[in-house]
């Protein structure tokens with residue numbers, strides 16, 4: 001996120017990052033400008049661990065940027081935590097990035113071959129080199145020219161001593177919203193960051209748009225034409241974003257309720273109770289219950305002291321976290337036919353365990369309903385399921401998946417159902433993880449660890465698969 005011209009920028013960024021903690025748990029950081037110098041503080045862990053209260057007084061200033069890390073490119077080394085801060089010939093720049101660049105390996109190789117040294121193994125660092133490159137430095141619209149070299153998914157915020165900049169790739173994969181705070185401005189991945197800091201949502205940053213904010217005000221220009229067939233990440237609406245956010249102009253909770261209602265029409269079943277997988281299955285379960293008339297109840301209790309397990313970087317931690325996160329309320333499920341509503345099944349192990357647990361607690365039937373189509377293809381744009389081997393649904397039919405997780409019945413939302421809440425004039429979505437139709441070709445760097453030194457693209461994909469295992 002980024003803020004401009006606000007009292008105690010560090011405190012505001014802290015609160016905004018805290019509200020967006022669900023987007024990344026591995027590291028956090030911020031860079032704040034006092035008008036002349038940029039000061040950085042970052043580290044591994046959650047926002048409150050990296051900024052335990054008093055650290056913020058060391059970061060005076062009225063503008064800055066912040067980031068929470070969910071690694072989808074590059075390992076868990078400390079250098080990869082963002083923002084990245086670099087001293088260029090014309091002064092310092094800081095950048096923070098959400099998404100995955102699909103041509104990062106190619107650009108990185110070219111810069112390395114001409115003598116540049118990289119300090120991280122993230123894709124994001126190539127933008128630093130483009131900004132420092134004399135070719136772009138000398139150009140009008142230098143940042144826009146540099147951004148136009150990038151392919152794939154990106155929402156960037158940048159900081160100089162006296163300005164912030166924000167940009168979104170031409171396909172608009174990742175959300176990025178603009179708001180006002182007093183006389184100042186705020187940019188964030190999700191609008192849920194605005195309420196706690198008292199900011200007001202103004203609009204989305206558009207695909208291909210670069211916004212510059214400095215003491216002269218806000219200026220906007222298109223650094224690239226928006227892609228004819230936009231590709232906003234529908235998985236943000238299905239799972240990733242917080243229900244109280246506006247994503248691509250739509251309230252996430254309301255969209256998920258509609259998904260649940262449509263799911264009930266597409267896959268009705270006779271049952272006694274609908275139970276959500278908390279938290280992300282909650283809204284769709286409300287919709288399923290509303291449309292089916294089957295009462296909604298709490299069947300799983302979530303331990304809120306365990307973070308979001310889907311975005312944990314290692315298979316072992318994910319599996320242990322998922323085991324500990326939910327426990328069953330036998331009083332809800334014993335002797336009853338249960339409909340379990342979840343947002344997605346990615347790797348499948350947790351679904352299998354939860355169904356077994358429901359049966360142990362006395363459920364007589366377990367019917368699983370998923371508020372998106374089967375996840376059959378990897379994502380190369382910023383969600384960490386990078387190999388087909390990780391995906392339960394890859395190469396399997398619904399009946400085979402049902403047998404594998406041990407459910408009495410299984411129903412997925414159709415692709416038509418996924419688009420229904422938006423109508424004909426609605427956003428254009430990327431659905432590649434469901435249908436394999438990739439809006440931006442992926443030519444290199446196909447693994448999360450593709451830029452780790454000594455690894456080729458092919459071996460890095462294998463390394464990523466081995467490291468993650470099944471979860």
Ligand code: SF4
Nearest residue numbers: 233235379430432433
């Ligand atoms: S492949 Fe799936 S998760 Fe990745 S950007 Fe597209 S819709 Fe989102």
